[in-house]
Amino acid sequence: MSPEQAALALMRHVAxxxxxYAAFLADHDIDPAAVTALHDVPVTTKDTYVRRRYPLAERCRDGTIGDMIAVSSGSTGEPTFWPRSSTCARSPTPSTSHQAYNTATPVAPCRNSGWLGSLGSGRI
Known part of the structure; x- marks a missing residue:
């Protein structure tokens, strides 16, 4: 399976x-099963996906918040909250374990990204 095929399979699984994410794709008239190239997948941003558009629980697998919530410091204006799981928190960071900086392969990180010194998370 090519990296693009793997990324498309991941997109379909998440949808x-x-x-x-299913609602986000539907809002953009995207049928995940019909997408054949990554350039056809709309990009999620804080403004279009995270902030006020979709509630936190709906951004979680099966619509259920896991056992951790991470929060950014709000360095861009307001803090951002996103779900994490203790399983993801213990996994290696893809950017270091898979050398993401040296490849064009898309990576869906499980760990937080951003200003590492200012991130916080807590168990629910």
Missing amino acids: DTVPA
């Missing part, structure tokens, strides 16, 4: 399991 099947994360209510907000």
